[in-house]
Amino acid sequence: MTDLRRRTGLLAAGAAAAALLLTACGDSGSGDQEPDAGSTPAGQQESAPGAAPDDTESPSDADSTDSTGDSGDTGDTAAVPAELRWTAPAVGGGEFDAATLAGSPAVLWFWAPWCVICQGEAPGIKAAHEEWGEQVTFVGVSGHGGESQDETFVNTFGLDGFDHARDVDGSLWTDFGVASQPAFAFISKSGSVEVVPGSLDEQELDSRLAELTSQ
Template identity: 45%
Template sequence: MLRYRLALPWVTALAVLAGCADDTTSPVVADAPPASAVGAATPGVTAAPPSGSPTAENVPPTLAFKAKTLNGTEFDGATLAGKPAVLWFWAPWCPTCAGQAKGVKATAEQLAGKVNVIGVGGLDDEAAMQRFVTEWKLDGMPHLSDQAGTVWKRFGVTAQSTFVLLDSTGVVVHKGVFSGEDLLGRAGKLT
């Protein structure tokens, strides 16, 4: 019990600093950020495959990264090329994120094969992230384990929950917050 009382001020401070976002509006990003703005030199995120590989010539700079999934496999951002994508940046202790989970799951299921939906968990350890995925039954879609925040930094995300919507060419068309229920309509417009 004492351990939890001592941890509560820290959790509260982290929530305030990290900003468990509840703003439902955000401007549309008209152009893709330049390669330097999307983390070309971000530690822990590696570049896309060398130019001799089959996917390298079609990979936009925004998708030229690799990260680890919660199940321990390597995820290559290049696999998102050619199809619209939704990146959902979440934290396991965020009540806004929990409230969006149902809408994110429905979007992933209803737009399967048309839009890639990827969760990017952060701001906690992998065990907490895995519990969140299990509790909200989100295991039908990939989730990146971004404890170091490298993917978050790559896309300029500073608060959870944030959605980054990319068109099929890798251009960021929206970055911000809205409800999980609104996600299906917004992501559907990308197809």
Template identity: 40%
Template sequence: MAAAALVLTACGTGAEEPAGSAPPVPSSAATATSAAPTATATTATATVPAVLKFTGTTLDGEAFDGATLAGKPVVFWFWAPWCPKCQAEGPAVAKAAAKYGDKVRVVGIAGLDKSKDAINQFVDRTGTSGIVHLDDRTGALYKHFGVTSQSSYRFVSPGGGTESATGPLDERELADLIDQHTA
């Protein structure tokens, strides 16, 4: 348990552990379902990959359904407000979100901190208020995506395939990765 706690609190050690090794997550506003690589049809035009079958709450308190992201590439950025790497790359994430507009959805996952004020201050300080951020103070979404460190990214293709990267990523590195996943 102590080793798992150290991994979860480390700022971007780059160490990734299997999704099943994370400590239990208390109930929260964010819930997640299995991340198995299957997809089910929800409408005639879109399928929802299992990785996008989750619900959460935005920092503004609005309900968020991951299924709304189906059909387009998505970049999930996992950050913590006390992480210096996350703070440094915030402007690059904001620029990437602006550059790719509706072509790629960028979603921030704010976790590993209990302070809502610290999370909101991070968004203001990094200039990332233009993207959707989900409140994951309990770690349910970190666990759903198998993320054990920050800054981390999960790229999800329209078909549900995923790939991960660990930051810090500068503007060029992030753009190169997004281009690779949307080509």
């Protein structure tokens, strides 16, 4: 009887131990465990600590200027040909701005105050200006002379009815390809330039001015 009780007690103790073991295993595999507060949910990228939101501008927003680099403001220089983008001292004082010639027919007359041919040509230039001055802008371009010499030349031959620019360093003559005086540069209203070296008599000059105004 004593052995039977001893065996029964051992079996009961073993069953209790087995029950405790099963309970511990079940708790460790439970799916109800809450995620750690610092863990990152699956499928989301974790940002670095302290990282600011990505607000980088897209290429289309980075610059409102068009693809050509032009801000859209072309300015007045677009209508002025390169040959007329210069200024020079004017005979008699002040400054002459060649950009004022843009958009209308003009003729430049290259002269020097001591040039005998220019002196002989001057009356014909004056007559042409009186006839064509309302349709064509005349401008003299003096070179190789001093300021007082230029003024004397203009006043002596009555050429003060139109502007004269002083090419003090020879750069204007060079830009127009003028090597010697006299010479002419006929500028159309579209900005094309035709340089004619040498002297023109009144008939030749009249013919060229008529052609210039018809363009």
